[in-house]
Amino acid sequence: xxxxxxxxxxxxxxxxxxxxxxxxPLTFFAERYGSAKSSIxxxxxxxxxxxxxxxxxTLQTVPGAAGGVKYxxxxxxxxxxxxxxxxxxxxxxxxxxxxxxxxxxxxxLGNPQIVHQVGKLIASAYAGAEIDAVMTVxxxxxxxxxxxxxxxxxxxxxVRRDSKVTEGPTVSINYVSGSTKRIQTMVLAKRSLKxxxxxxxxxDFMKAGGTINGMISLLAEFNAxxxxxxxxxxxEYNEERLVEDYISLMKLKDxxxxxxxxxxxxxxxxxxxxxxx
Numbered sequence: 448x449x450x451x452x453x454x455x456x457x458x459x460x461x462x463x464x465x466x467x468x469x470x471x472p473l474t475f476f477a478e479r480y481g482s483a484k485s486s487i488x489x490x491x492x493x494x495x496x497x498x499x500x501x502x503x504x505t506l507q508t509v510p511g512a513a514g515g516v517k518y519x520x521x522x523x524x525x526x527x528x529x530x531x532x533x534x535x536x537x538x539x540x541x542x543x544x545x546x547x548x549x550x551x552x553x554x555x556l557g558n559p560q561i562v563h564q565v566g567k568l569i570a571s572a573y574a575g576a577e578i579d580a581v582m583t584v585x586x587x588x589x590x591x592x593x594x595x596x597x598x599x600x601x602x603x604x605x606v607r608r609d610s611k612v613t614e615g616p617t618v619s620i621n622y623v624s625g626s627t628k629r630i631q632t633m634v635l636a637k638r639s640l641k642x643x644x645x646x647x648x649x650x651d652f653m654k655a656g657g658t659i660n661g662m663i664s665l666l667a668e669f670n671a672x673x674x675x676x677x678x679x680x681x682x683e684y685n686e687e688r689l690v691e692d693y694i695s696l697m698k699l700k701d702x703x704x705x706x707x708x709x710x711x712x713x714x715x716x717x718x719x720x721x722x723x724x
Contacts (some may be wrong), residue, residue: 450480455490463506463518465493467600468574472515491516502526502724504571519574520567520598525721529714530564530698538680538697541707548702550709554653565696566594569649569677572694572721573599578674579603579644582599582666584633584658587651587707591679595649604646606662610634618668622661633661635669645674654676656690663690681714694719 459476477485499507500525506516534555542549548600555561569591570590582604583592589605596603610617614636621630640646659676666673683700684693695714703708 450482452486452490455480455482455487456493457491459487460494463516463591464503466559467504467518467570467598470509470515470517472513475515480699491627497658499724504574505724518567520570520720521724522568522571524717527568527723528713528717531716533545534561535697535711535713538699538711539709542707543707544702544707548704549652550680550699550702551554553587556587556651557621562590562594565679565705566596567598568596568696568716569694570598571654571723572677572716572719573647573675574645575722576674577625577645578647580697581647582606582640582662583647583649584608584662586648592649595647595677599647601647602637604635606665607634608632611636612672614639618665620630620661620665622657622664624655624657631657631661633665635665640669644669644671646671647675647677648673649677651679651684653690653693653695654682654689655686659693661687678714680711 451510463471473484473487485626491506498504504521505519507519508514508516537555538550538552545551552586565694567680568576578601580602581592581596581599583589584606585608590605609632610619616637617634618637619632619634621632623629646666648659653659663673676690678693678695679700680697681695683698694716696716698712700710700712
């Protein structure tokens with residue numbers, strides 16, 4: 448069956464978006480549509496230009512007999528700033544205040560469009576890095592981790608506070624919470640992470656960095672390494688953090704319980720030399 452160019456463009460776009468960071472040979476598309484490689488190359492040039500103009504992402508061409516094309520998620524800086532500014536405004540709603548100066552964010556984490564965009568922003572920062580898996584701690588970090596992993600085309604690894612019979616043999620460590628200084632436990636199934644993996648660590652909220660630091664210690668048990676650290680919200684913290692090199696989308700600057708006032712600003716996302724479209 449012969450495909451028209453408009454049909455090829457739609458199908459190529461859909462396929463690349465569904466397979467980010469995966470090398471797709473030109474012969475795959477040529478055989479899929481019964482078209483010459485020269486025609487496929489012209490189609491990909493159109494897709495690349497449109498992706499970059501619309502802030503969707505970019506295409507990387509790999510030359511040679513074993514080459515092809517890869518789609519990498521990227522974001523437009525202006526749109527990213529608008530999105531984060533809007534999230535900051537939503538988090539400043541006094542009705543989000545919880546005991547202990549925490550904020551209610553489950554409605555945001557339950558919104559597919561917001562979580563999808565959060566995932567793309569963070570994935571864009573690590574699109575060119577070697578990442579084998581995204582790791583988070585149950586439970587609120589799971590939606591964010593899945594959204595990031597979908598854009599990076601890697602699996603999600605979930606660390607739990609206690610072991611589950613259905614997960615088989617596990618590795619357990621004790622770590623010190625950075626803010627409360629309490630001893631806590633982390634558990635990870637042995638089958639969930641391959642030795643030597645490069646892992647992106649993700650959390651929804653970070654204060655002193657104890658949870659992230661615990662995940663780093665857990666990675667050592669698997670001879671795995673940290674490929675990056677990303678959090679949705681970091682809190683203002685005057686003492687020394689347990690984690691230094693990380694990306695945050697938002698920063699909780701101040702919480703005034705008496706005045707029911709919350710101050711949320713941009714995190715350090717735009718200071719990390721991220722490649723924008």
